[in-house]
Amino acid sequence: MTTSTIQNLMKQMTLHEKIAQLLQLASPFFKGSTEQGHITGPMAAMPISDEHIEHAGSVLGVAGAAEVISIQKTHLENNRLGIPLLFMADIIHGYKTIFPVPLAIACSWDPELAQKSAEIAAKEASVSGVHVTFAPMVDLVRDPRWGRVMESTGEDSYLNQVFARAFVRGFQGQDLANDLQSVAACVKHFAAYGAAEAGRDYNTVDLSERQLREFYLPGYKAALDEGCEMVMTAFNTVDGIPASGNEKLMRSLLREEWGFDGILISDWGAVKELIPHGVAEDDKEAALKAIKAGVDIEMMTACYVQHLAQLIAEGEIKETIIDEAVLRILTLKEKLGLFEKPYRGADVELEQQVVGHQDHLQVSRELATKSCVLLKNDHHTLPLNSNKKIALIGPFADSGDILGPWSALGVKEEAVTLKQAFEKHLPIEQLNIVTGCHVETISSQQLEEAMQAASNADVIVVAVGEDSDMSGEAGCRTNIQLPAPQLELLKALATCGKPMITILFNGRPLDLHGVLEHSDAVLEAWYPGSEGGSAIVDLLYGIKNPSGKLTMSFPDNVGQVPVYYNHFNTGRPQGAPDAQERYVSQYLDAPNEPLFPFGFGLSYTQLSYSDLELTSTQLTKDTDITATVTVSNVGNVTGEEIVQFYIQDLVGEVVRPLKELKSFQRISLKPGETKQVTFTITEQQLRYHHADLSFKSDKGSFVLYAGTNSKDVLSHSFQLISGRN
Template identity: 70%
Template sequence: MTTSTVNHLLKQMTIKEKIAQLLQLAGPFFKGSDQQGQITGPMAEMPIEEEHILNSSSVLGVSGAKEVISIQQKHLEENRLGIPLLFMADIVHGYKTIFPVPLAIGCSWDLELAKKSTEIAAKEAAVSGVHVTFAPMVDLVRDPRWGRVMESTGEDPHLNSLFAKAFVEGFQKENLTSDTESVAACVKHFAAYGAAQAGRDYNTVDLSERQLRESYLPAYKAALDAGCEMVMTAFNTVDGIPATGNKELMRDLLREEWGFDGVLISDWGAVKELIAHGVAEDEKEAAKKAILAGLDIEMMTACYAQYLEELVEQGEIDIKLIDEAVLRILTLKEKLDLFNNPCRGASIEAEKAIVGHADHRKASRDLAAKSTVLLKNNHQTLPLSRNQKIALIGPFGDSNDLLGPWAGVGVKDEAVTMIKALKDHLPENNLIFSEGSSIEKITQSQLDEALQAASQADVVVLALGESSSMSGEANSRTNIQLPQAQLELIKTVAKEGKPVVTVLFNGRPLDLHGVVEHSDALLEAWFPGTEGGNALVDLLYGKVSPSAKLSMSFPYNVGQVPVYYNHFNTGRPKGAPDAQEHYVSDYMDSPNDPLFPFGFGLSYTSFAYDQFELSTDELTADSVIEASIRVKNTGSCSGEEIVQLYIRDFSGEIVRPVKELKDFCRISLEPGESEIIRFSIKEEQLRYHHKDLSFTSDAGKFEVFAGPNSQDTHSLFFTLKMKGGHTS
């Protein structure tokens, strides 16, 4: 089917058929679904007519080749014009083979492995009948109280943008039409959902437009520049208007300024929520505001289905708005070749062979190891030796709750647990296990058993953390410490005097008081996915040396949040020379800095940085400065290091961050080996949004930093010289 044919098809459609194309429904509404008719809860109250279902554009949350084929075939038997359905699902960090949560993937700083993870997720999902994934989620996150930080790759606009591009390229590959192992990507949540006030899900976002453009929009733009086919609106307000009905954000910025002509879909129920937000009196007004804003598909409410035709008849909206939305939906179906191949890549036989393939699990294991951050390693406690007797203690020791939220159709029972992986690796007599506590409760008998296990061991490995239900959507927390039961467990076990290695499983940065001081070594494993246990044994025993670096800061305590590395200075920063010591921007009861900063992560070896040099101390619009630094492996084993480059603008028209990540490089060095790392600095890297929102740079003094993280750096200075003082 060609574009002209799609236009011809549009002309044949009645207004009711067109409006139904703008409706997305869950699987139970459709004939052929395994759950057909099982419509419960709020879904049961939706005013959906048979005609809506027969002409709906898409199905939400259904996968599995057999069911998809069944629904599609029955749909086409009854759809007057033979318009196929789109099948959409949340394939966030894996389909059946589950990879680490995206926040963990961000800590890998490994764009190739990230891309590979979405290629595999797409392959498994496509053969199971999925056409569109609601991913990547690229919301910039700075507040770990928000449960959905686990879906993002972190707090930095540059790093998030690189991952957004990699994820989209992995999902969509090079040609959606011919490559049936790809899926269309849907970047979310547009825009600034990660800035929800107080870290409370669905809450208000209130940002200046400059801050929105500077920090929050770049990753969405990177996804779209990579060809992302769809955008999902955010639940939150932007400049006082809910995103789903925000014409300035969706039609003016996204469509007109950025030129996005793909499909725009609401999040679940977000159109009707315009009423609760207080910008629509009823569902009719909600429908009007959403269509005027450029929203194509309404997910799981029926405001469009009920009122768009009436709005057209009353002259309140132009039928052209509906036509352009339908045309975008039909065009996506055409790109996916659904008119020629309605079931696309869905295959019951291929599904059995491909989904959960051993090669896919191997990739998950590799990425889990690359995503686990070594936060502490006193006295070279790690790596362990197979000759040591290990006491594995804690609620995650024998837990398969390793997949995390939004785990596709992953099966917890198929996840490799810590105890299984250790049993496979160690002599039988060198492993003792005690649960120690549950996630949130502890008994004296559990404590006694844990102490007994610790007393018999050479080393204690504590497996602690949050359950997956404590992170993710609608799981915001004000207390981001480990539950008290686990804090009591670690404090009690540490008194036994044995070396303590703590492995953390969680979906957000935590306040680690009560953990870090009782741990000789500390591994942040996040929710590591299907092969989590094996990946952690690879790390614990030195088969792999940790190389991950935090992509989101760990606060000293919750009272600091939001805490992030690329903050602004105040007029009285700590140590301000012209202020009395007490009268500076400081806490009375806490340091300003996080416990573990952005970019931080240790290795089993050590690296020394020296010989930091700039090729020149002057930069112009047409020149390049080469920044070079020598990195040497000063330890006793090979290792990978992520060398990071940051820049600070000392005097801008607008206040600038104390430093901003501009580049990074991964290197692998043998003991005693060194390498000169070179970065290119160009004028375009110094641009930012000025008061008039122009994207330009300012002449003047800059500081460039290089090092292993955002705090421990070497620095030098250069000057940008421009005609007229700034350039675009």
């Protein structure tokens, strides 16, 4: 079907049929659904008629080839013009095969493997009938109190861009129409949802436009430059206006400045939420503001179908604005090939073969291995010796709750737990497994059993963390320490005098006081996915060497939040040569620096950096500089290192960050091996948004940093002698 054919189809559509294309409903509304009529709570109060459903444009949340085929078949039988439905779902970090949560994936610093995970998720979702995934989420996040931290890739704009592109490539493939194993991607949440005040979901965002453009918008732009088909609006305000009714953000910036002509969809109920936000008096005004802002699809509220026709009749909007939205929706349906193949990749028999395939699980295991971050390893406690007797203790010792939020069709009972993985590795007589405590409760009997197990072991492995409900959407917390019962367990076990290894399962950076001082080694495992237990045991026994690096700083104290590596300096920086002891920018009761900085992560080997050299110390807009740093493995085992390059602009028209990540490379080094890693510095990398929002570079002095994390670096100065004005 061509554009002209779609336009001819639109000429046959009534106004009400067009408006219904803008409506997205959950699967229980549709005939053919096994859940048809199972509509409860707020959904039951929605003013939706059979006619609305028969002409609706898309379905939310359905999964399974048989279900999709049934709904689509019934819909086509009832839809006057035979316009197929779009099926959309939250496929965030896997469909049936669950990968680590996105924050963990980012800690792998492996965009190729991240892309592979998205390809597999798309393959499993598409054969199950899904056409669109609500991913990637590229919201830059600096506040670990926010529950949706787990769905982000961290605090750095450059890294967010790299992973945004990787996920879009993985989901969408090369050709949506002919590649039936792909799905359309929907980047979210536009814009700046990760900057919600106080780390509280759905809360206000208040940023300067320069800060918005400098740090928060590049991730979305990268996804769109990679060809991402859809954008989802954020729940929050931007400059005092809720995103779903924000014409400046959606029309002026997204549509006109960036040239995005794909589908813009609201988040769940966000159009009607313009009312409690206080910018719309009623459903009618909410519909008016959202359609004028350019929202094409209204998710799970009925403001459009109830009021758009009336708004046209009253002259408040023109029918052409509806036509624009409908054209974008039908164009995506055509691009996916739905007019010719309304069931697209949905295949009941093939679904059984593809979903959860062993090859997919192997990739999940590899990604989980690379995503874990070794935070502490005193006295070479790790890797473990297979001859040691292990006491495996804690609420996650035998828990399948390691998939994390937004785990689609992942089944906790099918996840490889630590217990299962240890039992495959050790004889049963070398392993004693007890719960010790639950996530938020502890009994004297549990503690007694834990102490007994620990006393009879050579090494204690404690598996602690957050229940998955403590993270994800609406999982915001002011106390980001482990729950008190788990801290009590750790403190008690430390008195046994045995080497103690703590494994952390969580969806956010934590305040680790009460953990670090009682642990000889700490491994941050996040929510590692379907093969989490196997990946962790591979690391504990040195079958694999930890290589993950943090993409979000771990605060020393929640009172520091937000704490991030690329912050600005102040007029009275702590540690300045002429600074007075008290009257500098500092806390009296905590350090300024995070507990663990961005880019941090230990290995079982030792790596040495030396000889940071530049081919020139003068850069122009027409000539580049090549930087070279020497990295050596001075340890005893092969290791992978993520070499990180940062740049600081010493003097700008506006204040510039102390460091900004500009590039990274993953290398593998055998014991005694040395490699030179190069990085090309260009004038384009030095551009930033000035006071007038122009994007350009300034002549002046810069510093290049190279190292193993954002703190432990070598440095070299250079000059930009001809900037871009």
